[in-house]
Amino acid sequence: MPALICVTTEELGQDIVKTYKNIDKNKLRITPNGVDIDLFYPMETPKKNQIIYAGNIGHAQDLEDVILAMKKVNEHFDLKFLIVGDGDIKRDLEKVARDNNLMDFVEFPGLISREKIPKMYSESLMGVAPLKKLKTLEYAVPTKAYEYMACGIPFVGCGEGEIRKLAERSGCGMIAENSPDAIADIILYLLNNPEKQIEMGKKGRDFVEKYYSRKQIASDLKSVLECIEFEKPNPIMSDGINYARSQ
Template identity: 50%
Template sequence: MEADQDSNSVVIVSQHFPPDKSGNASRVHDTARHLVDEGWAVTVLAPPPAFPHGQFDPTWKRKQSQVKDGVTVHRLWAWQPLGEDPHFLSRMAYYVLFPLHVMLWTLFHYREFDVIITSSPPIFTGFAGLPFGLSGQKAWLVDVRDLWIDASVGLGFIEDNGVGERLARRYERVVLQQADQVTVTTTVLGERLVDLYDLDSEKIVHLPNGVDTDRFEPSASEPDPVIIYTGNVGHAQDLESCVRAMAELERDDVTLKIVGDGDIKSDLERLARETNLNGQVEFTGLVPRDEIPEILDNAMIGLAPLKSTDTLEYAVPTKAYEYMACELPVVATGIGEINSLIEDSGGGLLVANDPEAIADVFEQLLEEESTRSDLGSSGREHMIENYDRGVVAERLSGVLEEVHAA
């Protein structure tokens, strides 16, 4: 089933889409579903499932298609890394071959859509929109969720001011300047893009990640003494400090449950063994997305640990929204937007990236049920009013209509 030309139609290009396990995979899925409700004919273009890497069987099929929840999904072949922590060339093949395949698809099928959305990171998805941005034949919206280049430099993947960074900056400048509209998940992210690439601030629209508050909601069940982390177990998260914090707790009836997979999972497992925390730190690996709300409902505390670095000051993990929607008090580390979310929502506590400080906050929340309840109630109320994905998708629909009309 292709997009119906009788109604406004949009193509969404995303590196991740369920069953990929990432915050953006679920975000794109929910956004597409809600855009259908808003009257759009929606087609999603994604590569075969491959994230977290090493968790899926590779395929050589050129295209696989399905229709779900009214959304047409085309899986276009791209390189699929096999190892848990792929080497540089394997990662780059995964990132670059997919948008090149998408570019060919969109050029052959350009009559079937009115607007194209390219979701970044990775920044290479912009390849798929460039022909339309340069020609002006289709409306193009770039959805930016991450300062991917800044993060890559800050985490040591790209040399600071090296050839790789300079080339990536020039490419991203062209993409953002040629796009008709740029959506960002946080205000800090938008300000950073304006400063970096000399963009017109009128071109930037703030559309937060959000959460499905109907699916992520609390029940009346009594939670277990569990501190929960869900999502990518990667380099940007300060999970090492959280594991070490468990060794500082005075009580031993508490479990830190890390749900997900990623590049540093094996390192954290080794750290847990070395600090004799095998019984207090549990690594579940990947679980079906549908099980996450129940897992959160059975926990007492939600964990959103970011490293405190300027390159991540724009970031707000999707998991923080999900915790709050389930009335979990959030323990967060990091600077910038995550700090603003905690303060504005009243749904959690911000703590330094220090194991002892993190342990003190854990102890406080585990002991004080009333504090957990107050923080949880404030967080959920804030999510319903400001971050429900249906509300965010309605705003996106309005942006798409404006871009298409222009």
């Protein structure tokens, strides 16, 4: 039997316990991916009329519905949607934008140096983290959601499980159903409530500082591993790791 099982999310730990009946759930430790809060932080830069997605442009993300949502959003606001990065479905999404006459509202800047991303986040009004609504994705929290929060902007997410828990616990996210209309309605709500955007952004930064700093997560994990090596009792886990298990 393993002395310790580290999982990145609460949902993943629960799935392991259900699948492997002989696993002692007391040996599970939530060790989230977290974020480098020294690299990702709110920068003093003017806001632009844009929202952003940055990361792998792949099949797990419901980016097509966000693109289609821009038609309704731009009936009320002049807003750009930046899809930063590359991936398997980038060309497909470019075609969706072209076919729906949305290229004026959707931009694909391509791959950007990681050091430039925090500024792009900070000058955006909000980030998007649109997971598809699949059982196999309920364990997942996109790292970009932590990054948005660290940079002090709210996020609009899609999906169930961990992404919804993060939005609710942090007060920094709102979860939409996986449809263009539902996504557009939440984006419009936040655009119409700039004070809410600021409030959510501050909550997100405070939340990641307390629970999702990679330095603190690594330090906590190091302490636990040292206790296993020397056969000492495990110390009380700090909030950075133990938060999700306490809820």
